[in-house]
Amino acid sequence: MVEFYYQCNDCNKRYQRDEVRYLCPACGQKTKPGYPLQGVLSVRFDYDSIRQRFKSDRTDWSCFYAIEDRYFPPYPVGNTPFAKVESLGKDLGFTNVWVKNDGLNPSGSLKDRASQLLVAEANRLDEKSIVTASTGNAACSLAAAAAAAGKRAIILVPHTAPQEKLVQMLIHGAQVIPIKGTYDDAFRLSLEFTQSYGGLNRNTAYHPLTIEGKKTVGLEIWAQNNFTVPDVIVVPVGDGVIISGVFKAFEDLKKAGLTDRLPRLVCVQAESSAAVHHFITTGEFRRAAPASIADSISVSVPSNIFMASRAVHESGGFSLTVNENDILAGQSLLARRTGIFAEPSAAATVAALAKIRDTKSVDADDQIVLLVTGHGLKDVRSAKLNLLIPDAVEPNMEAINAMLTAQK
Ligand SMILES: [Zn+2]
Numbered sequence: 001m002v003e004f005y006y007q008c009n010d011c012n013k014r015y016q017r018d019e020v021r022y023l024c025p026a027c028g029q030k031t032k033p034g035y036p037l038q039g040v041l042s043v044r045f046d047y048d049s050i051r052q053r054f055k056s057d058r059t060d061w062s063c064f065y066a067i068e069d070r071y072f073p074p075y076p077v078g079n080t081p082f083a084k085v086e087s088l089g090k091d092l093g094f095t096n097v098w099v100k101n102d103g104l105n106p107s108g109s110l111k112d113r114a115s116q117l118l119v120a121e122a123n124r125l126d127e128k129s130i131v132t133a134s135t136g137n138a139a140c141s142l143a144a145a146a147a148a149a150g151k152r153a154i155i156l157v158p159h160t161a162p163q164e165k166l167v168q169m170l171i172h173g174a175q176v177i178p179i180k181g182t183y184d185d186a187f188r189l190s191l192e193f194t195q196s197y198g199g200l201n202r203n204t205a206y207h208p209l210t211i212e213g214k215k216t217v218g219l220e221i222w223a224q225n226n227f228t229v230p231d232v233i234v235v236p237v238g239d240g241v242i243i244s245g246v247f248k249a250f251e252d253l254k255k256a257g258l259t260d261r262l263p264r265l266v267c268v269q270a271e272s273s274a275a276v277h278h279f280i281t282t283g284e285f286r287r288a289a290p291a292s293i294a295d296s297i298s299v300s301v302p303s304n305i306f307m308a309s310r311a312v313h314e315s316g317g318f319s320l321t322v323n324e325n326d327i328l329a330g331q332s333l334l335a336r337r338t339g340i341f342a343e344p345s346a347a348a349t350v351a352a353l354a355k356i357r358d359t360k361s362v363d364a365d366d367q368i369v370l371l372v373t374g375h376g377l378k379d380v381r382s383a384k385l386n387l388l389i390p391d392a393v394e395p396n397m398e399a400i401n402a403m404l405t406a407q408k
Helices: 047-053 086-091 112-125 137-149 163-171 183-197 208-224 241-255 275-282 305-314 324-338 344-359 376-384 397-407
Strands: 004-008 041-045 082-084 097-101 129-133 152-158 175-179 232-236 264-270 318-322 368-372
Touching: 041 047, 041 208, 041 241, 047 241, 082 208, 086 097, 086 324, 097 208, 112 129, 112 137, 112 208, 112 241, 129 137, 129 183, 137 152, 137 163, 152 163, 152 183, 163 175, 163 376, 175 183, 208 241, 232 241, 232 344, 241 264, 241 305, 264 275, 264 305, 264 344, 275 305, 275 318, 318 324, 318 344, 324 344, 324 376, 344 368, 344 376
Parallel strands: 097 368, 129 152, 152 175, 232 264, 232 368, 264 318
Antiparallel strands: 004 041, 082 097
């Protein structure tokens, strides 16, 4: 670990490590109910130390972590596959498309990166319980990481979360509290919960280390890409923390003098739940309906909307939306062309790529990375919408032949 401090994204005030835990005390209290968070903190390192310590032939990632190695739980995450997907790229009119498959983290989503770091922080602070609101995946990953560390996970989740995700939380022994409301209701109640009962709150953006945890996917993409920066990274966006984390990775690398540019970040939202997209394109906040089949990115009040918007603008990227049919078509195309089964929100990146081709907003030979954030087995109900499971046939070749003929 190298020295770091927290800095408020709104007033720029600096805080020492244990001077503050969540938001900037001055700006955080300006957050109005039903509006995105004010006073979100960013970790700022001693970048000269990183420059001196980091060697690409023995990647010492600890200098990019705001916590000492000894606190990490026995819950390894990351090092997920990064591969070129020629066939998918060709189908969509591009020559250099890659996938970072973060659905292969232990709990099946990128959220493991943040949960691992927050559990490490709970170890450091000797907190016994960790509380989170979640659309599903953050809670699954917290349940798993907390189980590995012998901590108690307390989870507030919209009751509409896919059953597979609720099962995943429960199997790890988490205390699950389904809320008859939205993710935004769960978010608000989880803050009240930690204020009343204590514990460490893992809510995304509210705890600055969630952004740091998600950042590691960007560091890995850079390393797996032979320590070069791709031209474009396409990111599914709900509350805005993953795209902020990816941006932070490349911002840290640039500040440390290890790279000289940023990848263009493309924000993809579901048309039916597009508060971040609306903010990026108009500068105005408008609540969205949390109504998409892509449940992981269905958020009406995105907590980290301001940083997400900065990530897109400062990286020279852009934002777009995709509809429900496009998302399901993207899920099917990704599965058939690459062997990767992604959940709908992650498949939104494929739908986005088809749209990017039509608008010519990215060159056909640019290196494009699709960030697959969650595994498809987390939401079988959605994937089944476009599939027909065949009826069983009698156990003989005549029946099989009849079936093959009928399917022609
Ligand atoms: Zn502030």
